[in-house]
Amino acid sequence: MSAAAEILEVREVHKSFGRLRAIDGVTFSLAEKKITILIGPNGSGKTTLVNVISGFYKPDSGDILYRSQKITGWAPHRIYRTGIARTFQVPALFWKLNVLENLLVAEKQNEGENFLRAPFRGLWKKDEEASTVKAARILELLNLSQHWKKQASTLSGGQMKLLEMGRALMSGAELLLLDEPISGVNPTLAHEIFATIVRLRDELGVTFLIVEHRLDIALGYVDQVLAMAYGKIVSSGTPQAVISDPQVIESYLGA
Ligand SMILES: Nc1ncnc2c1ncn2[C@@H]1O[C@H](COP(=O)(O)OP(=O)(O)O)[C@@H](O)[C@H]1O
Ligand SMILES: [Mg+2]
Numbered sequence: 001m002s003a004a005a006e007i008l009e010v011r012e013v014h015k016s017f018g019r020l021r022a023i024d025g026v027t028f029s030l031a032e033k034k035i036t037i038l039i040g041p042n043g044s045g046k047t048t049l050v051n052v053i054s055g056f057y058k059p060d061s062g063d064i065l066y067r068s069q070k071i072t073g074w075a076p077h078r079i080y081r082t083g084i085a086r087t088f089q090v091p092a093l094f095w096k097l098n099v100l101e102n103l104l105v106a107e108k109q110n111e112g113e114n115f116l117r118a119p120f121r122g123l124w125k126k127d128e129e130a131s132t133v134k135a136a137r138i139l140e141l142l143n144l145s146q147h148w149k150k151q152a153s154t155l156s157g158g159q160m161k162l163l164e165m166g167r168a169l170m171s172g173a174e175l176l177l178l179d180e181p182i183s184g185v186n187p188t189l190a191h192e193i194f195a196t197i198v199r200l201r202d203e204l205g206v207t208f209l210i211v212e213h214r215l216d217i218a219l220g221y222v223d224q225v226l227a228m229a230y231g232k233i234v235s236s237g238t239p240q241a242v243i244s245d246p247q248v249i250e251s252y253l254g255a
Pocket of ligand 1: 017020022040041042043044045046047048049
């Protein structure tokens with residue numbers, strides 16, 4: 001009965017590359033329906049942590065639990081199917097398909113053996129309708145409704161990042177790991193992207209872990225900050241608490 005509804009728990013995770021301790025005993029948890037940013041200098045282990053949680057790297061030791069279930073060492077597709085999706089710095093989309101098709105395909109891709117139901121035509125049609133309704137809702141939340149017919153390759157960089165999030169949501173993801181979602185995006189659009197993230201949390205109950213170094217933009221939108229240095233979490237808490245923590249100022253914000 002964990003009333004606090006922790007969606008993810010990371011316990012004493014280690015990951016080395018040769019002699020380099022990229023993740024050196026990391027422990028933290030994420031409360032459901034909260035937005036957490038992960039900050040830290042280049043090379044502090046942020047992307048490695050995302051890779052370990054999403055199954056792209058196996059940790060050397062430690063455990064990762066999603067909704068109290070141990071997912072340590074699971075293959076990436078299995079972790080994806082259980083509800084954790086990650087996005088990449090370079091969005092992964094079907095470039096020749098339009099926006100709506102990108103969403104519909106994402107759901108199908110994650111349905112596993114559901115095609116077996118195809119002979120039950122009526123049932124299938126109902127699914128199709130439900131999918132389109134769901135896609136329309138997601139497009140609305142992402143502010144992409146008016147672009148539904150556009151080929152993915154013709155979207156702006158910011159819209160591509162939004163569509164990538166939409167694909168994750170169509171697949172049923174409830175925890176989104178975003179690696180620098182506003183990198184290379186102008187400040188106006190960067191604020192829009194964070195406002196959208198807040199909307200997805202509020203309207204759909206999505207939980208976010210976001211690697212982000214542009215604190216000037218991100219801090220106003222987030223519930224929790226985790227600060228890493230040299231593979232360890234050196235500070236965590238509210239944005240105010242973390243940015244005034246001397247440890248963080250020294251290792252990250254300091255000159
Ligand atoms: N696949 C890999 N092989 C070897 N070293 C790696 C690999 N991935 C990351 N590293 C190293 O681990 C450290 C942490 O990297 P990374 O997690 O990418 O940091 P960040 O995302 O915080 O900038 C760095 O020193 C990086 O060079
Ligand atoms: Mg990185």
